[in-house]
Amino acid sequence: MEQAIRDQARLALLAKVRQARAMTEEERVLAGPRLFAGVCERMKEGLRDEHPDADEAMIHQLLIQRLEKIRRLETKGHSIS
Numbered sequence: 001m002e003q004a005i006r007d008q009a010r011l012a013l014l015a016k017v018r019q020a021r022a023m024t025e026e027e028r029v030l031a032g033p034r035l036f037a038g039v040c041e042r043m044k045e046g047l048r049d050e051h052p053d054a055d056e057a058m059i060h061q062l063l064i065q066r067l068e069k070i071r072r073l074e075t076k077g078h079s080i081s
Contacts (some may be wrong), residue, residue: 040063040067043063043064043066043067044059046067047059047062047063072076
């Protein structure tokens with residue numbers, strides 16, 4: 001089962017690589033902000049799970065705090081990915 005999951009993850013990664021290679025320069029430039037926005041939305045979903053009573057303003061503030069923490073860790077040489 002674990003091997004099947006690894007195989008699927010590898011195929012998904014290869015598909016993303018092929019997709020990126022097919023992009024124009026302009027598409028690649030635009031992809032960065034889109035990817036960041038998608039990651040922020042997924043982080044907010046996680047924060048909503050962690051803080052079910054928080055309103056959107058609080059979720060936004062928690063997201064900012066989380067991003068600042070990640071930036072501090074990366075600045076100190078820690079790898080987040």
